[in-house]
Amino acid sequence: MANEDLDEYDQYNVRSITSESQLWLIDQHLEEGSIIANTYKIIKKVDITIVRDSTIITNSLFIKEILYKNNGHWKLRDATLDYMHPCEYSALSSPPSSYNNFRILKIFIDIYYDDFGTYRNTYHSLGGVYIQLGNMPFEMRKHLRNHFVLGFIPFGGCFKDFIHPFIKDMKQLEKGILMNIQGRDCWIIAGLECITADLPQGNDLTGVKRHNAIRGCRTCLAKENATDITLDIASISHYHHITNIQFKNIFTALTLEERNNIAKEYGLQTSLPIFDQLQWERHLQSPQDIYHIIAGKTLKLLKLMITMLSPEGERNFIREWKSFEYPKQWSKLPNPISHLESFMMSDRIRLGMVMPFILNRSLTINCLKQQEMDKLQRRIKLNRNQVINAIIKCWAIVAKCSQLTFKISLTIDDRIELERYLKKEREALVELFDDFVGLPNLHASYHLSRHVRTFGTLVNTAVGTKEMVHRIFKNKVPHTNCKNIEFDLLKYYTTLQAIRHLSDGGIDPRNLQHSVEFMNLFQDFSHLFKDWFIMESSETDNKEFKVCSPSSYFRNIMLRKPVSVRNTNIGIDTVSFRTDLALAYESFGYNSSLINKTCNFYEYASYIQDVHNAEVQCHLSIDDVVTIQVADYGESYAVIKGIFKHKSNDGYLYPFIYVDWFEDICKNHNRLECPIFVLRHDDTYCKIFPLTVIEKVQKVHFVHDCNSRCKDNHNLENKHYLRNDFFFKVI
Numbered sequence: 001m002a003n004e005d006l007d008e009y010d011q012y013n014v015r016s017i018t019s020e021s022q023l024w025l026i027d028q029h030l031e032e033g034s035i036i037a038n039t040y041k042i043i044k045k046v047d048i049t050i051v052r053d054s055t056i057i058t059n060s061l062f063i064k065e066i067l068y069k070n071n072g073h074w075k076l077r078d079a080t081l082d083y084m085h086p087c088e089y090s091a092l093s094s095p096p097s098s099y100n101n102f103r104i105l106k107i108f109i110d111i112y113y114d115d116f117g118t119y120r121n122t123y124h125s126l127g128g129v130y131i132q133l134g135n136m137p138f139e140m141r142k143h144l145r146n147h148f149v150l151g152f153i154p155f156g157g158c159f160k161d162f163i164h165p166f167i168k169d170m171k172q173l174e175k176g177i178l179m180n181i182q183g184r185d186c187w188i189i190a191g192l193e194c195i196t197a198d199l200p201q202g203n204d205l206t207g208v209k210r211h212n213a214i215r216g217c218r219t220c221l222a223k224e225n226a227t228d229i230t231l232d233i234a235s236i237s238h239y240h241h242i243t244n245i246q247f248k249n250i251f252t253a254l255t256l257e258e259r260n261n262i263a264k265e266y267g268l269q270t271s272l273p274i275f276d277q278l279q280w281e282r283h284l285q286s287p288q289d290i291y292h293i294i295a296g297k298t299l300k301l302l303k304l305m306i307t308m309l310s311p312e313g314e315r316n317f318i319r320e321w322k323s324f325e326y327p328k329q330w331s332k333l334p335n336p337i338s339h340l341e342s343f344m345m346s347d348r349i350r351l352g353m354v355m356p357f358i359l360n361r362s363l364t365i366n367c368l369k370q371q372e373m374d375k376l377q378r379r380i381k382l383n384r385n386q387v388i389n390a391i392i393k394c395w396a397i398v399a400k401c402s403q404l405t406f407k408i409s410l411t412i413d414d415r416i417e418l419e420r421y422l423k424k425e426r427e428a429l430v431e432l433f434d435d436f437v438g439l440p441n442l443h444a445s446y447h448l449s450r451h452v453r454t455f456g457t458l459v460n461t462a463v464g465t466k467e468m469v470h471r472i473f474k475n476k477v478p479h480t481n482c483k484n485i486e487f488d489l490l491k492y493y494t495t496l497q498a499i500r501h502l503s504d505g506g507i508d509p510r511n512l513q514h515s516v517e518f519m520n521l522f523q524d525f526s527h528l529f530k531d532w533f534i535m536e537s538s539e540t541d542n543k544e545f546k547v548c549s550p551s552s553y554f555r556n557i558m559l560r561k562p563v564s565v566r567n568t569n570i571g572i573d574t575v576s577f578r579t580d581l582a583l584a585y586e587s588f589g590y591n592s593s594l595i596n597k598t599c600n601f602y603e604y605a606s607y608i609q610d611v612h613n614a615e616v617q618c619h620l621s622i623d624d625v626v627t628i629q630v631a632d633y634g635e636s637y638a639v640i641k642g643i644f645k646h647k648s649n650d651g652y653l654y655p656f657i658y659v660d661w662f663e664d665i666c667k668n669h670n671r672l673e674c675p676i677f678v679l680r681h682d683d684t685y686c687k688i689f690p691l692t693v694i695e696k697v698q699k700v701h702f703v704h705d706c707n708s709r710c711k712d713n714h715n716l717e718n719k720h721y722l723r724n725d726f727f728f729k730v731i
Helices: 008-016 159-175 199-206 240-251 256-266 290-308 311-323 345-362 370-380 384-405 412-432 440-455 464-479 485-503 516-524 526-530 575-586
Strands: 022-027 048-050 061-070 073-078 103-117 125-133 148-153 177-181 184-197 544-546 554-563 599-611 614-621 625-630 634-647 653-668 675-680 688-690 694-697 702-704 720-723
Touching: 103 159, 103 199, 103 464, 125 159, 125 464, 148 159, 148 464, 148 485, 159 177, 159 184, 184 199, 199 440, 240 256, 290 345, 290 384, 290 440, 311 345, 345 384, 370 384, 370 412, 384 412, 412 440, 464 485, 575 653, 575 688, 614 634, 614 694, 625 653
Parallel strands: 022 061, 048 061, 103 184
Antiparallel strands: 061 073, 103 125, 125 148, 177 184, 544 554, 554 599, 599 614, 599 634, 625 634, 625 694, 634 653, 653 675, 653 688, 675 720, 702 720
């Protein structure tokens, strides 16, 4: 790096450094690559001191400044402006010497806190506090039963008073306690991993003033220019050791007025957050929640979009919204023009995934009100057609950004792409709409890159499932006595927990024996418990047909609802069908010539798949899009046209699928930048596979690439489809 790469002020600082013992710490950005040192090139270990105060180091190497990159320019900042290593503010206690031979288990606990207006009235709010064990695998963390209610804060109650017993227990767990786990004595150490909440409550828990104050972000000191693309987040972030000093200055003020003025200057509250009694970094362990951020941002954009539509635009939008090919597993969405306020957060996020496609089909220059079109033209200085393109591309950027934030795992390339799209999103929204300038939900996206570096992924701290638990209790309020609501909800919760414990074969400590009655009850009502709702169905629909699995990763494969082969439009007597079936048998080691020709087709299949040591219940039906790993091609996509069973020569029944392939033509849509595929109905590729080749069901979503011939329905001669690169599973 040349000296001229630094800003002028930093160049002067560098020239003024005369000590050969001073080094720079590089705060490396992902796009700059990683410095990897081979172990055989390491000569010796050296001690380097990071100086965060006025201490003068004379006899060793030291670091007083951090070299980092912001908006393409290298800069220097003081070493105090960085997060401390956990060992600098947190320390684990060793177990007593008498317990040294015991197994040590370390647990970290997540907390979620949210309020809701009990009677649709914010003046009577009830606060719900929920905890979860962060050590659980991701699949287990998505289960409702693994989210535990700590309690509800009653009307007029104080959060600090409510959480005090929990803090007391956590202090003891930080030191360690002896517990018997499955008949074995273990030394248990627990700590706080993260606290998540909506923007106002999250600020309260970290001791930062809310967003209606001078400063309102719990992670940084940004003020009125909170969405400025040149914002230098590293230099204005909140750091635990610095806010500790600021809190001391607040407490040492001589008068109440002086105390309030100092707190106002720092953007802090006048008292320490109660969680400071535990070992935690108040700004690093209170991440911004992507579930609230994305849902709030999408709702704002939806409202602005609907406001801009002319009567013709509303008609076009509703027509395409009704006819759009939504993913099969989605529930029906309400009319976004007339019922937008009734949208749940998951509804907003889902609509955001398909809005680019709906607008691409429906939005023309006549679909916007004239004054809105004129305002946009003056703002971005483009012609009318270019304004339409800019709106659609803005929606595509927002949708892609949402998809990246909800990825379950992130590679280095994914992180770089996420940072790039977060920046593009801020630029696009601020350029098009005044309402997004300084918006807290948009500003919070500045901190998502830091949260990724801290927690691995953003979904690790997302509250989607926690919000579902919260909504369950919120919807239960009308069925209570509406007096001691918090007690009614806790009775409801503890009763369900007791039933679940006994149904799983747990022991009632008062009887010290398994509750056979509850275990039998669970078996008798298995069909009721496994579904979300009760529906009438014929005897034929209820009948299930079990088949053998050729893979140890798939089990309990059940086929349902027989369908006549004549209704499938699949020719089972053709040479290509028999050849593909024989190849499917060969794929799992069955090389004999096939004797039986009869195939029984079904509409549905269900099975349990082992994924990363977790059991996943999967459901498959006709016209589902599945992901299949194909040799020499990698991940490929196909649509299920038939599910059938066939009896092998040894008498076993095996399940198979009949598919049509999506072929990638290596071309992207010019507006949406989604890859274009062709749906192949011919016999160019093998079409029959064992059901166990399926990697994922409904992992992807395909949308017809409509042209001018697609008026009321899709033109079936047009076999071009767009892969929805904005599609993801919210929870």
